[in-house]
Every structure is written in C-alpha cells, then in structure tokens.
Amino acid sequence: MPLLKDGRLVEDPWVPLADEDPVPKDGPVLVSLARWQAEREILRVRPAPVGVRLASDDSAEALADDLADVALVAVDFPAFADGRGYSTARLLRERYGFTGELRAVGNILRDQYLFLARCGFDAFEVSDARAPEAWRAAMAEFHNFYQPAADGYASIIALRHRRVAAAE
Amino acid sequence: MYRYDEFDRTFVDQRVAQFRDQVRRRLEGELSEDEFRPLRLMNGLYLQLHAYMLRVAVPYGTLSAAQMRKLAHIARRYDRGYGHFTTRQNIQYNWPKLSETPDLLDELAEVEMHAIQTSGNCIRNVTADQFAGVAADEIEDPRIYAEIIRQWSSLHPEFSFLPRKFKVAVTGATRDRAAVKVHDIGLFIRRNAAGEVGFEVVVGGGQGRTPMIAKTVRSFVEKRHLLSYLEAIMRVYNQFGRRDNKFKARIKILVHEIGIEEFTRRVEAEWAEIRDGVLDLPADEVARIHAYFAPPAYEPEGEAAATLARQRLSDPAFNAWVRSNAVAHKQPGYAIANISLKPEGGVPGDATAEQMDAVADLAEQYSFSEIRVTHEQNLVLPDVRQDALYELWQALDAQGLATPNLNLVTDIIACPGLDYCSLANARSIPIAQRLSRRFADLKRQHDIGELRIKISGCINACGHHHVGHIGILGVDRKGEEYYQITLGGSADEDAAIGKIIGPAFSSAEVVDALEAIVETYLRVRREGERFIDTYGRVGAEPFKEVLYAAA
Numbered sequence: 001m002p003l004l005k006d007g008r009l010v011e012d013p014w015v016p017l018a019d020e021d022p023v024p025k026d027g028p029v030l031v032s033l034a035r036w037q038a039e040r041e042i043l044r045v046r047p048a049p050v051g052v053r054l055a056s057d058d059s060a061e062a063l064a065d066d067l068a069d070v071a072l073v074a075v076d077f078p079a080f081a082d083g084r085g086y087s088t089a090r091l092l093r094e095r096y097g098f099t100g101e102l103r104a105v106g107n108i109l110r111d112q113y114l115f116l117a118r119c120g121f122d123a124f125e126v127s128d129a130r131a132p133e134a135w136r137a138a139m140a141e142f143h144n145f146y147q148p149a150a151d152g153y154a155s156i157i158a159l160r161h162r163r164v165a166a167a168e
Numbered sequence: 169m170y171r172y173d174e175f176d177r178t179f180v181d182q183r184v185a186q187f188r189d190q191v192r193r194r195l196e197g198e199l200s201e202d203e204f205r206p207l208r209l210m211n212g213l214y215l216q217l218h219a220y221m222l223r224v225a226v227p228y229g230t231l232s233a234a235q236m237r238k239l240a241h242i243a244r245r246y247d248r249g250y251g252h253f254t255t256r257q258n259i260q261y262n263w264p265k266l267s268e269t270p271d272l273l274d275e276l277a278e279v280e281m282h283a284i285q286t287s288g289n290c291i292r293n294v295t296a297d298q299f300a301g302v303a304a305d306e307i308e309d310p311r312i313y314a315e316i317i318r319q320w321s322s323l324h325p326e327f328s329f330l331p332r333k334f335k336v337a338v339t340g341a342t343r344d345r346a347a348v349k350v351h352d353i354g355l356f357i358r359r360n361a362a363g364e365v366g367f368e369v370v371v372g373g374g375q376g377r378t379p380m381i382a383k384t385v386r387s388f389v390e391k392r393h394l395l396s397y398l399e400a401i402m403r404v405y406n407q408f409g410r411r412d413n414k415f416k417a418r419i420k421i422l423v424h425e426i427g428i429e430e431f432t433r434r435v436e437a438e439w440a441e442i443r444d445g446v447l448d449l450p451a452d453e454v455a456r457i458h459a460y461f462a463p464p465a466y467e468p469e470g471e472a473a474a475t476l477a478r479q480r481l482s483d484p485a486f487n488a489w490v491r492s493n494a495v496a497h498k499q500p501g502y503a504i505a506n507i508s509l510k511p512e513g514g515v516p517g518d519a520t521a522e523q524m525d526a527v528a529d530l531a532e533q534y535s536f537s538e539i540r541v542t543h544e545q546n547l548v549l550p551d552v553r554q555d556a557l558y559e560l561w562q563a564l565d566a567q568g569l570a571t572p573n574l575n576l577v578t579d580i581i582a583c584p585g586l587d588y589c590s591l592a593n594a595r596s597i598p599i600a601q602r603l604s605r606r607f608a609d610l611k612r613q614h615d616i617g618e619l620r621i622k623i624s625g626c627i628n629a630c631g632h633h634h635v636g637h638i639g640i641l642g643v644d645r646k647g648e649e650y651y652q653i654t655l656g657g658s659a660d661e662d663a664a665i666g667k668i669i670g671p672a673f674s675s676a677e678v679v680d681a682l683e684a685i686v687e688t689y690l691r692v693r694r695e696g697e698r699f700i701d702t703y704g705r706v707g708a709e710p711f712k713e714v715l716y717a718a719a
Contacts, residue, residue: 059407081206081289083329087406090326095441111190111207118325141186144175146319148446149326155446156175156319157453164452 093120120150212286229257240524372423469501517545585625594642
C-alpha cells in the first residue's frame with residue numbers, strides 16, 4: 001500500500017507484523033497494541049524502530065507512557081464514518097506530546113485529509129495514485145479555522161484578538 | 169443580529185467552493201452515490217423519495233429581512249415557489265436540482281447564510297429561544313453563545329464523524345421555549361449566588377425511538393469555560409458513544425448505559441485536562457459578539473398601549489389575534505408578534521415565496537428588519553410597537569398569515585412524513601390538515617385553550633410527538649397507515665415524555681379519536697386548567713374510557 005507522507009507518495013519502510021509473526025532482527029516493524037504491551041521489553045531494545053498499531057477502540061492513554069520508545073503510531077479507521085481516531089490523534093499529539101509519525105490507516109476519504117491533518121496525522125495509507133494532488137487541493141481549501149487543534153494553527157478567535165491588539 | 173467579518177465570509181465562501189468541487193466530482197462520475205452521500209449530507213443535501221432536499225441553516229432561528237427575501241428568491245428560482253420551516257428553526261427546499269445546488273449556496277453566502285452541518289453525524293445547527301433578546305424573563309441573550317458555538321462547531325476536525333447527529337439548544341429565559349431538555353446538550357443560562365452569569369449544562373435528552381429527558385452534568389459553568397466544557401463532553405461521546413448500532417448511538421444511550429454519575433466523572437476528568445487552555449473564551453470575543461445583539465433603538469412608549477387597547481375593543485377579530493399571537497415584550501410599548509404558518513387546511517411550516525417577501529417587507533416596516541423562526545414552525549416579528557400591531561395584522565391577513573391560533577389546537581407541529589421522507593411509515597401532513605379543518609372554529613379553539621399537538625410519521629420523531637400534549641405517531645400496519653396516540657408529553661421546563669394511550673387508530677379514525685379526547689377534556693376540566701394540567705390531575709383513564717370503551 002503506498003504511503004502519503006507530508007503530501008508526497010513515499011516507500012513504506014515499515015513491516016507490519018501479525019501477532020504470531022516472528023520479529024525480524026532488524027528493520028522497522030509495526031505491531032499491535034496487545035503485542036507491544038506483551039513484548040515491549042524485548043521490542044524496546046531492538047536496534048530498529050518500533051511502531052504500534054491502535055485499533056479504533058484502543059485508547060491513546062494505553063500508549064501514553066511508552067511514546068518515547070515508539071517511532072510510529074498507526075491508527076485504524078475501520079470505516080470512514082468511525083471518527084474515534086480523530087480524538088486518539090489529538091490526545092497523542094496534544095496531551096501526550098507524541099512527535100513521531102502518526103499514520104491514518106484503513107478506510108479514509110480524500111475529503112477527510114484536512115480533518116485528519118488538523119488532528120495531527122502526517123501520514124496516510126492510500127490506494128489512489130492521485131492522492132498527492134487531492135492532498136494539495138484539500139490543504140488549500142480553507143485559509144483559517146474556528147478551532148484550535150493539533151496542527152498549531154491559531155483559531156479565528158485568536159486571529160481576531162491579535163488584530164485588535166495590533167490596532168491598539 | 170450577528171454579521172460576518174472577513175473570517176466568517178471567507179470560511180463560508182471556501183466551504184461553498186469545496187462543495188462545488190464535490191458536486192462536480194459526483195456529476196462527472198468520479199464519485200459514486202455511496203461516496204458522495206456523506207459529503208452531501210455534511211452540507212444538508214438529502215435524497216428524498218422524489219428529489220433532493222436541501223436544508224438551509226437558520227442559526228438560532230434569527231433572520232434579517234434581506235435574508236428572508238433571499239429565501240423567497242431561492243424558493244422561486246430553485247424550487248417550486250415555497251419552502252418549509254422545520255422544527256430545528258431551519259428551512260428546507262424540497263425540489264432543488266443537484267447541479268444547481270452550488271449556485272444556490274453561493275446565493276445564500278451573499279446574505280451570510282449556508283447549509284453547513286444541517287445534516288450528518290456532526291454538531292447540527294444550534295437552536296435557541298425564539299424570543300431571545302426580547303423576552304421579559306431572560307437573564308442574557310442566548311444567541312451570543314449559540315453564535316460562539318456555531319463557529320466553534322463549524323467543520324470541527326475532531327467531531328465531524330461522531331457516532332450520530334448531535335443537537336445543541338440554548339435558552340436564557342426561565343420559561344423554556346426551545347425544548348432544551350430534549351437535546352443532546354442543553355444550555356440554560358443561569359446566574360449563580362455570586363451574581364455571575366454562566367451555564368447549567370444538561371446532557372442526554374432526545375426523542376427518536378428512545379425518548380429521554382436530559383440530565384444535569386454541571387449546574388454552573390463559567391462563560392470562559394463554555395467551549396472547553398463542550399469539547400470535554402464531545403470528546404467523551406466521540407470515544408465512548410456506541411457505534412455498533414445506529415439506533416443506540418446517540419449520547420442519551422451512552423449516558424443511560426454508564427449512568428449520569430460515571431458520565432459526569434469522565435467529562436470532568438477530561439475537562440480537568442483541557443480547561444484553562446487554548447479553548448478559554450476571551451471576554452473580548454464574547455463582548456464583540458454581544459455587541460451585535462444589542463437592542464435596537466426603541467422609541468418611547470407614548471400612547472402605544474392605550475392605542476392598542478382601543479383597537480382591540482373595536483375589532484374582535486384583531487382582538488382574537490392579539491390574544492393568541494402577541495406576546496409580552498421586555499420593552500414598554502412593544503410586543504412580540506407571532507406569525508402562524510398553520511392556516512386552516514395548510515401544511516404546517518410551509519410558506520410561499522410571496523409570503524416570505526411579505527414577511528421581509530413587514531419586518532423592515534415594523535420590526536427593525538428582524539425575523540425569527542420557531543421550533544414550532546412559525547415565524548416571529550420580535551420588535552413591533554403595540555400601536556402598529558393593527559396595521560401589521562391587516563397586512564398579514566392579506567397574505568393569509570394572520571391565523572390567530574398560536575399554541576392552540578391547530579398550531580400543530582408535523583414532520584414532512586411519507587409525502588416527502590424516505591424514512592416515514594405514514595403521512596403526517598394530511599392528518600395535520602384534517603385536524604386543522606375539524607377544529608377550524610376559532611371560538612372553539614380559544615375555548616379549548618393551550619393544546620400542543622405534534623405529529624411524526626415514524627419513530628424517528630422529527631415531529632416531536634413524544635413531547636406533544638397530544639402526540640400522534642404514524643405506524644405501518646401491514647401496509648396501512650395507523651396512528652398511535654400519546655398523552656401528557658411536554659417540551660418546556662417541565663419536560664415530559666407522553667404515554668401511549670392504547671391501540672393505534674386507522675387514518676379514517678384518528679381525527680375522531682382526537683376530537684373525543686378534546687371533548688373529554690372539556691367535560692372534566694376545572695376552571696383555568698389547560699389540557700396538560702387536566703391530564704396531570706385525572707390521568708389517562710377518562711380518555712381511555714371514551715376511546716376504547718365500546719371495543
């Protein structure tokens with residue numbers, strides 16, 4: 001599956017491991033939360049990075065204390081209408097300070113890129129070669145936003161406030 | 169009323185451009201109907217039985233004369249010459265063409281209107297007391313906060329794919345005219361012991377197949393914390409609301425299943441993390457929006473009250489209209505004039521383009537260019553001088569808009585039902601029309617007094633039947649339309665869910681059954697008792713007796 005990262009299609013270096021797969025000696029691997037929790041002492045000391053895949057009903061909190069050891073968190077969207085991952089992403093970024101790759105996987109629509117990006121996702125598993133074009137269009141659709149979120153944009157309220165302050 | 173600044177304007181224009189591109193992709197076959205569906209729904213575009221339906225937001229039910237005129241134009245240009253005002257203070261057009269909807273939205277944007285989040289599993293158009301700003305029993309104008317919530321909830325990145333739709337209502341008055349307790353979140357503006365103004369927050373009300381009255385999660389939230397508290401509730405709901413069954417996905421089910429104590433604990437824990445942060449509502453933003461809702465330049469009372477009293481005495485028909493449709497205003501010399509959209513034999517909530525234009529003109533002439541839409545599907549001119557009511561009434565009468573039946577037996581709420589809606593089991597509109605003909609005699613209506621009849625064509629309860637003093641629910645029985653009657657519901661501060669009285673009636677029987685209920689009330693009521701009071705005193709028995717004794 002191609003990966004859209006920061007707006008470009010890139011090779012995905014991460015190897016997804018099923019829970020029963022043996023862990024390869026090196027190379028980045030992506031494991032389930034359950035496997036991470038069961039084998040974190042071993043995974044942590046591997047010489048290559050580890051990523052954790054969260055199901056839509058896994059909480060961000062479950063990973064909160066381990067984020068320093070994790071280079072990638074993938075959040076699953078079993079259906080595009082299942083919006084739990086948006087909260088998971090904001091919590092990982094804003095509350096738990098995760099700075100690694102945050103990847104949206106599963107069923108996502110191009111019309112959701114902007115919402116996903118605003119919540120802190122910076123990588124997307126996509127099936128469409130035209131994804132970069134759609135991404136650029138989506139990112140340009142709005143100039144400002146009413147809400148503060150994980151992308152660090154000042155909200156419209158803050159912008160109004162700044163403008164008034166500058167005028168004074 | 170609120171006016172867009174450059175941020176609001178750019179935002180709405182960009183949303184229209186985004187939707188235009190989505191429609192283009194659909195028309196060019198790039199998107200299938202399945203893929204297009206969630207996109208069009210987020211912009212209020214439904215596919216009904218016969219055609220597309222577009223629901224336009226009327227934020228907290230407030231319209232300017234210019235906006236009303238635009239709505240009339242849209243009815244003529246893009247529809248069949250009429251529109252339908254809804255129980256969420258919005259307006260629906262039943263016949264727009266998909267290819268024309270982007271242009272329609274561009275026209276709306278010209279008058280600072282849109283269709284954002286009038287559908288979909290997101291935070292819907294925020295509703296408020298239709299007498300906001302003019303009611304005598306108000307602490308503060310709820311529209312200030314409804315506007316703040318409208319902005320915060322618009323394309324919220326985290327809460328646009330909730331388990332289910334989400335409705336918020338705000339009132340600043342002691343009398344609840346906005347059905348606040350049957351909303352997902354209800355906000356009552358309160359003054360605390362220290363004299364500060366804030367909000368009591370109630371959660372988990374709703375209608376549909378599992379009607380529930382909202383419960384209090386926090387009795388006082390300071391203004392500056394409004395958005396962080398709402399965000400905490402939404403985050404708890406987004407994470408824990410059920411997604412396995414759409415009929416159990418509303419927040420009321422979550423509150424019911426985990427209990428209000430546990431729900432409150434989770435909200436408070438979440439709020440503790442985010443309060444005093446970036447969502448803090450600056451006082452200058454509240455003041456900025458507050459300024460838009462400043463009272464208009466009222467004239468001194470003068471002889472207004474005396475003139476009105478004289479006119480009422482000389483014209484009984486006018487007097488009847490004032491009695492039912494004019495409501496006390498906080499400003500001496502002024503009245504709140506209600507325009508009934510429930511004429512005899514009419515479709516509740518429908519207005520023609522000519523009527524909308526006429527209301528716009530009258531608002532300019534008599535009410536500082538402002539109009540309100542009520543959740544009872546009527547219109548309001550909120551600021552009319554008492555000595556102008558007579559002229560206003562005559563002008564309304566010429567447009568068929570002076571039916572003196574506010575809150576009376578023919579002031580019926582009805583959903584679109586099987587005439588339009590693909591979810592309905594039965595028709596609602598023809599029942600409302602037949603009832604309004606049966607009870608057309610105004611003297612009899614005024615004698616019956618306040619009586620709220622609400623009709624839904626299916627269990628989704630868009631016609632609010634659960635909270636009607638008399639509720640009527642359309643059901644399908646082996647392909648035939650039947651109607652189940654509930655009694656004792658109420659949507660106000662004493663909110664209650666009506667109880668089913670007994671077996672359903674056929675379409676042929678239901679109007680007779682309603683009349684038998686009303687006759688029974690007239691027989692057993694005590695002096696000064698409204699229907700709902702009598703029902704509270706005597707219970708269902710006398711009504712059951714008369715409806716089912718023969719069976």
